[in-house]
Amino acid sequence: MEVYDELLRWAQDRGVELHGVAPRSIPGRGIGMVATKPLKANERILLVPTSALRTIDTVRPKLKAALPKGTKVHATLAADLALDKPTSKYWPWNAVVPSRESITASLPLAWPAAGDHSRLPPPPPLLTKYLPKPALALLHKQQSNFTRDWTAIQQASSLPTITRQEYLHFWLLTNTRTFYHETRRTAATLARDDRMVLQPVADLFNHADAGCEVAFGAASFTVTADRAYAEGEEVYICYGQHANDFLLVEYGFVLPPAQNRWDEVCLDDAVLPELSERFRGVLEAKGFLGGYVLDARTVCYRTQVALRLLAGVPVGEWERLVEEGEDGGKVLQGKVDGLLVRILNKYRGTVEGTIRELEGLEVGQPYQREVLCTRWQQIRTLIDQTIERLGP
Numbered sequence: 306m307e308v309y310d311e312l313l314r315w316a317q318d319r320g321v322e323l324h325g326v327a328p329r330s331i332p333g334r335g336i337g338m339v340a341t342k343p344l345k346a347n348e349r350i351l352l353v354p355t356s357a358l359r360t361i362d363t364v365r366p367k368l369k370a371a372l373p374k375g376t377k378v379h380a381t382l383a384a385d386l387a388l389d390k391p392t393s394k395y396w397p398w399n400a401v402v403p404s405r406e407s408i409t410a411s412l413p414l415a416w417p418a419a420g421d422h423s424r425l426p427p428p429p430p431l432l433t434k435y436l437p438k439p440a441l442a443l444l445h446k447q448q449s450n451f452t453r454d455w456t457a458i459q460q461a462s463s464l465p466t467i468t469r470q471e472y473l474h475f476w477l478l479t480n481t482r483t484f485y486h487e488t489r490r491t492a493a494t495l496a497r498d499d500r501m502v503l504q505p506v507a508d509l510f511n512h513a514d515a516g517c518e519v520a521f522g523a524a525s526f527t528v529t530a531d532r533a534y535a536e537g538e539e540v541y542i543c544y545g546q547h548a549n550d551f552l553l554v555e556y557g558f559v560l561p562p563a564q565n566r567w568d569e570v571c572l573d574d575a576v577l578p579e580l581s582e583r584f585r586g587v588l589e590a591k592g593f594l595g596g597y598v599l600d601a602r603t604v605c606y607r608t609q610v611a612l613r614l615l616a617g618v619p620v621g622e623w624e625r626l627v628e629e630g631e632d633g634g635k636v637l638q639g640k641v642d643g644l645l646v647r648i649l650n651k652y653r654g655t656v657e658g659t660i661r662e663l664e665g666l667e668v669g670q671p672y673q674r675e676v677l678c679t680r681w682q683q684i685r686t687l688i689d690q691t692i693e694r695l696g697p
């Protein structure tokens with residue numbers, strides 16, 4: 306019997322109801338949920354009663370008592386999972402989650418760490434340095450959250466020893482599988498980003514840029530079909546309106562750009578080097594320094610604003626345009642588009658260089674190099690499409 310059949314039996318004993326969907330292995334996506342019959346739009350396909358959730362209230366009391374006050378729910382749930390033995394009542398659930406190897410391979414927080422710098426020759430460059438800027442910023446935030454949580458766990462000296470690597474695995478597992486859940490009590494006592502619970506079976510849905518509706522109330526979580534599905538089709542939920550850089554760091558994968566309407570490319574490394582100190586100061590004063598992006602259809606307003614300075618609009622006039630939300634007319638727009646095409650052509654060379662470097666690297670695992678290469682190729686494609694769209 307497949308491990309997920311055992312999980313379904315266990316979950317059904319706890320009141321979980323599935324209608325017309327079942328877990329299946331899906332190449333490249335671990336387990337996913339697949340329609341076992343034709344589904345209609347608005348059909349309820351899953352119900353998970355609140356009593357089946359793993360929450361801060363189901364954590365072993367000994368653990369909660371041992372952790373410092375203020376320890377995050379994420380940190381606590383991860384430690385609770387790490388302490389589970391095969392005799393745990395949650396074992397059929399634990400048995401289906403991704404292995405430590407697959408978590409470590411896919412999630413950048415677990416990618417090769419800094420090597421031994423006393424060695425000669427020096428260690429190869431870390432793979433994470435090849436993450437695009439928004440992904441790297443997110444990774445740094447994760448690193449600091451993980452350090453905070455691991456510090457808290459180490460203070461719980463009365464607990465069985467967990468190594469940092471073990472804890473990292475469960476911390477990432479928790480990060481990729483929790484759902485937002487608000488009750489009157491959690492709303493009053495926890496920060497928004499800490500109102501997190503784990504739910505069985507629902508955590509087997511993979512992500513798409515649009516998917517089934519996930520809702521919760523006092524009694525249950527429900528998942529409802531957003532459209533009709535054919536038998537055998539994978540049924541997705543949407544984890545949020547995320548660009549691929551976010552998906553890579555938080556979930557360890559990227560979607561093909563044509564399947565991710567929320568994808569965008571950061572242009573800071575293309576635009577910021579073009580700006581003089583003076584222009585940077587002017588932009589900063591108005592809150593327009595950095596955060597430049599483009600997507601498949603548009604170049605963001607912040608980029609448009611910054612490029613108008615570079616296009617030679619006098620600062621006073623530029624301030625007026627910004628304050629009045631004006632674009633300055635067709636001629637100026639043509640000049641800005643031409644400038645952007647020049648900047649993008651230059652940046653394309655940098656992106657090409659990154660792809661070539663990644664192709665020649667041997668550090669890390671093949672999946673890690675491949676996903677980085679794929680991401681930079683996607684960035685190159687989006688840049689090329691914009692050049693094509695704006696070019697003469």
Ligand SMILES: C[S@@+](CC[C@H](N)C(=O)[O-])C[C@H]1O[C@@H](n2cnc3c(N)ncnc32)[C@H](O)[C@@H]1O
Nearest residue numbers: 333334335336481482508509510511512556558
């Ligand atoms: C909540 S779990 C979903 C179930 C998971 N596939 C499993 O095997 O348990 C989230 C993880 O599933 C994988 N995943 C989700 N959506 C995906 C997608 N569209 N493509 C590839 N992997 C995906 C990622 O590894 C992600 O971290």
